[in-house]
Amino acid sequence: MSELEEPRGGLAHRVPDLGALELLLAVARLGSLGRAARELGITQPAASSRVRSMERQLGVALVDRSPRGSRLTDAGALVTDWARRIVEAAEAFDVGAQALRDRRDSRLRVAASMTIAEYLLPGWLIALRAERPDTAVSLLAGNSTIVAERLLADEADLGFVEGPTVPAGLDAVVIAHDHLIVVTAPGHPWARRRRPLDAAELASTPLILREKGSGTRQVLESALGELARPLIELSSTTAVKSSALSGAGPAVLSELALGEELSARRLVCIPVDGVRLRRALRAVWPTGHRPAGPARDLLGLTRGGTPAAD
Numbered sequence: 656m657s658e659l660e661e662p663r664g665g666l667a668h669r670v671p672d673l674g675a676l677e678l679l680l681a682v683a684r685l686g687s688l689g690r691a692a693r694e695l696g697i698t699q700p701a702a703s704s705r706v707r708s709m710e711r712q713l714g715v716a717l718v719d720r721s722p723r724g725s726r727l728t729d730a731g732a733l734v735t736d737w738a739r740r741i742v743e744a745a746e747a748f749d750v751g752a753q754a755l756r757d758r759r760d761s762r763l764r765v766a767a768s769m770t771i772a773e774y775l776l777p778g779w780l781i782a783l784r785a786e787r788p789d790t791a792v793s794l795l796a797g798n799s800t801i802v803a804e805r806l807l808a809d810e811a812d813l814g815f816v817e818g819p820t821v822p823a824g825l826d827a828v829v830i831a832h833d834h835l836i837v838v839t840a841p842g843h844p845w846a847r848r849r850r851p852l853d854a855a856e857l858a859s860t861p862l863i864l865r866e867k868g869s870g871t872r873q874v875l876e877s878a879l880g881e882l883a884r885p886l887i888e889l890s891s892t893t894a895v896k897s898s899a900l901s902g903a904g905p906a907v908l909s910e911l912a913l914g915e916e917l918s919a920r921r922l923v924c925i926p927v928d929g930v931r932l933r934r935a936l937r938a939v940w941p942t943g944h945r946p947a948g949p950a951r952d953l954l955g956l957t958r959g960g961t962p963a964a965d
Contacts, residue, residue, distance in 0.1 A: 740796075799870040865889065
């Protein structure tokens with residue numbers, strides 16, 4: 656079989672193991688195979704071998720390596736998006752299995768849009784675990800539309816959304832504010848321009864965008880009106896960022912997701928005049944059903960959140 660020949664056999668032979676997927680996510684986040692290896696506590700040769708093995712297993716190239724670092728290929732960005740869903744499912748499985756082992760009788764089902772799930776919720780959940788070590792938490796990460804659907808279907812106890820409005824049928828409290836930033840790779844022509852973009856130019860340019868229904872997309876459409884056809888449409892913040900890092904084109908992302916990339920100048924912030932890309936981050940729950948128990952405690956831990964009374 657050639658190095659990138661399509662693998663055969665059962666699902667276990669075709670899908671990389673969790674360790675390999677976690678490594679790929681770390682490479683996407685850190686932009687370096689060496690830093691990803693250190694974060695995961697393995698050697699760089701072992702990390703390189705694991706990536707090569709994953710590429711052979713999937714039959715596609717995932718990572719381009721150079722002296723300046725490692726970046727995902729277009730296929731790698733898509734696989735990373737899928738990998739995040741698998742790892743999130745595994746994390747939920749692990750939480751559930753631990754609950755069964757310890758005979759826990761309490762649970763909290765959280766649904767959160769992607770930016771909040773990736774960059775804010777981990778800290779809140781760590782704090783909640785210190786207060787409620789016997790509470791089993793499951794997390795569903797999706798866009799703001801999906802979060803609303805899960806809450807209204809009684810499949811989640813508390814949700815977090817990023818859109819410009821409160822979805823119908825839900826009550827909400829603002830827990831924080833966020834800014835969206837236009838970014839490109841340093842080699843893009845916009846990175847060398849001397850004047851800010853205007854709203855019309857941004858709206859008419861094909862961008863790397865989140866999918867319809869995401870809070871980021873809703874805020875952008877609310878601020879700019881009709882947008883040009885997306886250059887690429889992806890279903891997670893990480894995938895959008897990875898594509899921008901690869902030089903595929905300009906993207907609009909939360910400032911929460913860009914600290915390391917901007918400070919290292921792996922992405923460049925492009926000023927925009929005449930448009931306000933600020934959004935409220937909200938905790939949401941079904942109208943008339945105030946958060947109680949673990950959901951109330953989690954709400955109280957969020958920055959700026961006010962616990963609802965029982």
